[in-house]
Structure formats: C-alpha cells, structure tokens
Amino acid sequence: MLTDTKLRNLKPQDKLYKVNDRDGLYVAVTPAGGISFRYNYAISGRQETLTIGRYGKRGVTLAEARERLSEAKKMIAAGYWLAAPVPEKRTWLLPSAHQAFSIIIKKCASSAPLTWSIDWSRKNPLANKAGLPC
Helix, strand or coil, X not given: CCCHHHHHCCCCCCCCEXXXXXXXXXXXXXXXXXXXXXXXXXXXXXXXXXXXXXXXXXXXXXXXXXXXXXXXXXXXXXXXXXXXXXXXXXXXXXXXXXHHHHHHHHHHHHHCCHHHHHHHHHHCXXXXXXXXXX
C-alpha cells in the first residue's frame, strides 16, 4: 500500500512503470518524473484506463485519489463510461448491444432513400424480427 512518503521517493526510470496501491488504484511514473493516479477497468468487454489525476503540490493527494476511485467505481458499476475522450460526454450511459445496433440501423435507414430501406428490409427479414426499424 502506498503512502505519501513512498510517493515522494519514487524516482523516474528509463520506461514508464507502475506501483500498485489498493482496490485497483496504481500510480504511473513517467521517465520525466510525472506521477499520476490511474485505474484500469473493463466495460462492455473493453479495457479502459481512467486517469484520476497527477500527484504533486498542485495535484491530487493520495487520500483524494482513493476517494475519487470509490466514486468512479460506483459510476462504472452503474454503466457510465468514464474514459470518454471529451469530459462533457462522461455522463453518457452506454447503450446495450441491441440498442447500439438499433441506433446505427436507424441512422442508416433515415439517411438512405426510402426505396433502399424497403428493399433492404425485404432482403433482411431477421432485422424485422428483431424489432429493428429498417
């Protein structure tokens, strides 16, 4: 388990290295000497890394990082995607696979000519049975 003393004594090496804390939290130490708190998790079968913040005088303390991790775990359990590239989009709930496929088909069908959509639905009767709009 990490302490503030251990964090202050971490030295940069030739390559990025990780030091584990607890509950999946770890710090990544860069060759330039930067120390950041991170957490790896999987959502919808996809591996994601959440960077909680940088350690230092103007950064996140160890206690704050642990607190933010517990909040993040609750959000991940609720299905939120925290590693979104744009912070404003972090509140999106991930759609289920069926919902995501349905959204794609709706966009495809709405942008295509009507004759194409009808023809497509005739050739793909499974889409109609699945309740898809095309």
